[in-house]
Amino acid sequence: MKITELLTKETILLSVGGTKKVDAIDSLVGILYEAGKIDSKEAFKEAILKREAQSTTGVGDGIAIPHAKTKSVKQPAIAFGKSEAGVDFESLDGQLAHLFFMIAAPEGANNTHLEALARLSGMLMRPEVREKLMAASSKEEVLEVINAYDQDDEEEQAAESTGAAGERPFVVAVTACPTGIAHTYMAADALKAKASELGVDIKVETNGSGGAKNVLTADDIRKATAVIVAADTKVEMERFSGKPLIQAAVAEGIRKPKELIERAVKKDAPIYKGSGVSASGAGGRDYKPKSIGATIYKHLMNGVSNMLPFVVGGGILIALSFLFGYNAFDPNDPSFHPIAKALMDIGGGGGAFSLLVPILVGFIAMSIADRPGFAPGAVAGVLANVGGAGFLGGLVAGFLAGYIVIGLKKLFATLPRSLEGVKTILLYPLFGIGLTGFLMIYLVNKPVGALNQGITEWLSGIGTGNAVLLGVVVGLMMAFDMGGPVNKAAYLFGTGLITNGVYEPMAAIMAAGMVPPLGIAIATTLFKNKFTTEERDAGKANYIMGLSFITEGAIPFAAADPLRVIPSIMAGAAVAGALSMAFHIGLRAPHGGIFVTPLVEGNWVLYLFAIIAGALVTAVLLGVLKKRVVE
Template identity: 90%
Template sequence: MKITELLTKETILLSVDGTKKLDAIDSLVGILFDAGKIDSKEDFKEAILKREAQSTTGVGDGIAIPHAKTKSVRQAAIAFGKSEAGVDYESLDGQPAHLFFMIAAPEGANNTHLEALARLSGMLMRPEVREKLMAASSREEVLEVINAYDQDEEEQAPEPYTSGRQKPFVVAVTACPTGIAHTYMAADALKANAAELGVDIKVETNGSGGAKNVLTADDIRNAAAVIVAADTKVEMERFSGKPVIEAAVAEGIRKPKDLIERAVKQDAPIYQGSGSAASGAAGRGQKPKSIGGTIYKHLMNGVSNMLPFVVGGGILIALSFLFGYNAFNPEDPSFHPIAKALMDIGGGGGAFSLLVPILAGFIAMSIADRPGFAPGAVAGVLANMGGAGFLGGLVAGFLAGYIVIGLKKLFANLPRSLEGIKTILLYPLFGIGLTGFLMIYLVNKPVGALNQAITDWLTGIGTGNAILLGVVVGLMMAFDMGGPVNKAAYLFGTGLITNGVYEPMAAIMAAGMVPPLGIAFATTFFKNKFTVEERDAGKANYIMGLSFITEGAIPFAAGDPLRVIPSTMAGAAVAGALSMAFGIGLRAPHGGIFVTPLVEGNWVLYLVAIIAGALVTAVMLGVLKKKVAV
């Protein structure tokens, strides 16, 4: 069945009235009713709103696909609407929606109908389709665009897994409550991004028409990891013993690249199985995440969004010191206007002033979605003002997020007519107010005192304690190379930057460069201990090590963990200890060899620390590894 058998001239609206979500829904429901596709506007609208309550169908990129499957639908149909000005549809990317496809499916919709609807969902992932639909000025042009691309949307069956594959291979399952739109959009997004990344993928879709492209036992056994992007139940027992990434179906649409990259790196817990089917990320029946895993997820969302400010601001501050240590100060004889500009942009009045608010805002957003961001960001500002600093920002983010979660429950039973004021009035007002009062009267003083105590201790530690600290952070950086322990050390270093303590960050970066560099040295100096493929991979580790990409060592560690991990940990500990012993400081938390000239202290000694650590790793690998058979 072609999509234009469901989308007709009678169900196309070239100008959607209003700028609110309910305005757009009312317009599209009305055109379906006027075209005789539904029996009751009220019943169908209720079904649409029920689906919206589960998760927004504003999928981003200016698209919204409200949909429902209900007995009030007389005939399967699609309504199209367009808004030049845009509608606030609470979309996943926070941007206005301009293109609307309302899907009406009867309870007994056959597979032919559902396959056409699935093709439409996939089609809308293509930027050129969206651009042409926005440019269409008549109903006929809309239908021409749909017809032109409908011909290309026939789904190809995925190739079964074969042992001769040269690319990484992952598998995925997508599912949403109605199984009409999000299921297929997530599948298409995962496949498109996998192709770009050079990764083979097989995606099982659990739509209204049943499961398609079902994963076989061989597929699952040979996959690096499993991605489950689902808001409803999927069969999970078959994935027992595999790394499984569980996410909402919306993440499959908005963040497919992140999910695939995590799957390739096996950055996921091993699914243990529970004896029954489990649900997707929405939480209905799934194996719940641990408290630690949940905290880690929210924390990393804050840190990852804060890092660009730390990196950009830190490098700009370091560049200002090239003109003189105090050249940004107009009262100093070494004053230079460029140094002042660099400090103003990167320092406490620019990028660095946003570190704690951004951290807190995105932690809260991870917990409570968009309504959590404003309370979290404001609480982060208050943490800065109250001297609570980075630690206060952590508390602020979690506090704001869970306060907004509580507000959502409190206001859950408000009349539907008041639905629109929740996000624009109630959540911001009470979220910011309650979090702010708690920060000022309960959090800032004790956390500020703790923050100052840590800073005073670190700035006053003797050489012996400094070396010990370098050893500890070095061991942590190499222990799981990009995993939770590694990230905990990195978070510690970036947090201290905001407090004006820069030596631990230098030690952390030096230690993080050692595992890939040490392996690269080993593959060069001890060629008889590595296969040809490993020696080739070792060359790439020179670049990754110099760029502070610790994950370059992961394939070697996975293949021979008992020899590689102790060797990299020893080398990283040496690098961290030497960096601290030499008193090297670093304001930029990333950049590797490229920010070495910006270190505080002797940059030559910093290179000595890195090279010494890498050589320790290389020599240990040369001693511990056995010769490979020729």
């Protein structure tokens, strides 16, 4: 698609009135509305101002590119405006803006439109384009300038840097902005232009609205001197483990490409330490693809991290409803209170908790298959809930939906490029939701639902002896790697059971997770001669981290003396977990530490006793096992 299919005579304004940002925005919104491109001036302006609130779109060099992606846009369009006097657009370089391109993208904008918008952003980085646009005296001249510099897709791809050549330095970069329309591509073009000027080979991955383009391969990353991430939104970082990495705002990619590239060539950046990979040497380690286990763990944690706000918020609201009485939310109970019912409705099965499994599944699938995976995953999560498969069914559904969409991407890869937008809007949702749904209904829900029900009934009916044993096991897991995969597995187990109405394991897990930092803090207070001055100072901070359920506070101590510290904290955590289960304490809120203790189901004083007892066991063991320190 040519840019001039989006920018037409009807959306060109040769003289923008006013000297303030809002004046220019009002003028450009007005011509888009008059041209029939948007259905509501107020709604579109609100979206434009919301984007401006994130960071100014006055990118410097006299250019402003206000943009928004919203349902008030009837069809994708670009409005052009020019001001001889200049407008104060709060530009990154402090200069007045003279050239304005307002981009209007609908929520369902397809890749063809987005690629045209990306080309426009890159085109404006050229000084000669800006000069000719300023000199244009008619709408026709504006369109002629744009057409003259509008490369087609093949030319653009041929110009794309793909790897190191000869002995020249080679750098890789990723650019991304919240909307993925303009700044992403301007930063990429600025980096490529400056790299060419400096004699540096570069490959830039753009994470725009249409998904990641020019994606960096493992070989690219291995060969690179360093990595530049110029982004204001989430970027997959784990692949850069062991490489010198420069992190900057996307605006810095536009305004300071020379500085970023020169730092990258000199390796003037810290080594990025991803989970499970240690850095060594100036150049770091070669990037290695994740193992199957690590890949599954990454996808799973993406789902869990996005689900947790619903679990935490909903769980605490449910717990608060119980302050009015355990049945106060039931209109037929004598203790009924309308606030208790409201809290239960918001947090419980009709509110936050109804979204737990769909959100978990949707984001697992999205981690696997990018955005096209989210809808099939979310629907599969709903079907897992309705079909009784619950949390376990959701885990199966997430991976099922994600890899079905991956298969669809490969299947549809041979379709003509002109159908690229149809894939995202029609084919992936239709076949992804349909295939995943049929498999959930006819293959997954029944057996997994039976397994889910069996586990729930067993946990609900276990005797005290087995409950204590379960508390010991989850306690040991929570303290073993203090925030690592084993710790996260125990935590995931507890949060999953919450969705099934089993709350006691979660209480044991949180008690056990609080023990390592608390036990170390107490030990540094009681046995000062066993710790250095620095360790005693760090121990004070561990009181706060322990009370806040931040197990990771124990990691520096465990790293310095693992043979004594890890067994000590595991023993204390096992005691806390066992006592919590023995006292039949339940907890609906999977986080919050000491601050949610009064909301537990059962005797909260006994719950505190379990935590303190575990912490004291750890402290005493550390006092006995650690050697006296001579400073």
